[in-house]
Amino acid sequence: MSYQRVPGLVSIVVTVYNKLPYLSDCLTSLLNQTYTNWELILIDDLSTDGSYEYTVSWLNSNEPLLRERKGIYTLRLPRNAGYAGAITAGMYLAKGEYIAIQDADDLSHPERLAKQVRYLNDNRHIDLLGTNYEVFEDGQPDSRQAVNWLKYGDQIGKVYAKGGHCICHGTAMFRGAVFDRIGGHTRRIEGAEDYEFIAKVIKPGARNVDNLREVLYYYRKHQKQRSREFFGKPQKEQGHDA
Known part of the structure; x- marks a missing residue:
């Protein structure tokens, strides 16, 4: 089956679960993008803090x-789907x-898209293309x-082949055709969905993923981020996202 996609359009996907304190910063950073051909798809995973x-x-x-x-779409899921x-x-x-990924507690540089x-x-x-990024403590x-x-x-494929991780998931932009071909994130590995998705995109023996060396994303460290729940430390120390 052939899927028709809008040429040049960037679909920014933001998932939200109890991220109320950070939403204004996140949304403002997207509103300030110099690239204007985008749509925003915000999925609220049944937040309980008033985020939606x-x-x-x-x-x-x-x-x-x-x-x-071109479009701003919000969807509140009927149950918490993870x-x-x-x-x-x-x-x-x-x-x-x-398709561009954006975490609800982080910010994108105006030139990112x-x-x-x-x-x-x-x-x-x-x-699939990630970018360099910087980390800041919440409030600083x-x-x-x-x-x-x-x-x-070429180093990226080698790292993932050994089970490593070297692309910040929140910075990723990938071709919509990739999703049409391989689908989305697994629900089998809670806490490592980011790793599994990027590893699934990589074609063995082919250089089809990369990172931009320029800092185009800002990662917020705070006490409620998912990486602390699963790994005890935020991404800066562990190399995991969200």
């Missing part, structure tokens, strides 16, 4: 700014040639730290 209601109110209050955008279920639901709704789209347009063999957005666990080029 806040999001709807925030979007309505920013309606004049959003008027020129991260893999929520993000895969968002990907099913995505119409774009490209533009530079990832440009690279993917210029490098047709690349199916101007005190960011570099990370050193990412890899680039």
Whole structure:
């Protein structure tokens, strides 16, 4: 079966579960993107802290700014489906040639979408593209730290072949055709959905994934992030996302 995707459109998928304090920063960073051909698909995984209601109110209050955008879609799931279920639901709704992941507690650089789209347009063999990023403590957005666990080029496939992880999931943009071919995130490995998805994209013996060396994403460390629940430490120390 052939799926028709909108050329040049970036479908940004944001999943939300009790991220109320961070939503304004996240959404503002997306609204400020210099690349304007995007749609936002926000999936609320049955939050209990008012996240969904806040999001709807925030979007309505920013309606004049959003008027020129192609589409803003919010969906509140009827039951808590977990991260893999929520993000895969968002990907099913995505119409774009490209799908970008954005974590609800993080921020994207204004040039993020533009530079990832440009690279993917210029490098047709690349199916998934991450970026470099910096980490900041919650409440200290101007005190960011570099990370050193990412890899680039041919090294990426080698790391994943050995069971390692070297792409920050929240920075990923990939071709919608990839989702049409392999589907979304597994629900079999809770806490490592990000790793499994990227590993599934990688074609053995082919360089079809990469990272941009430029910092285009800002990762927030806080006490309620998922990586603390599953790994005890945030991504900066463990190399896992969310």
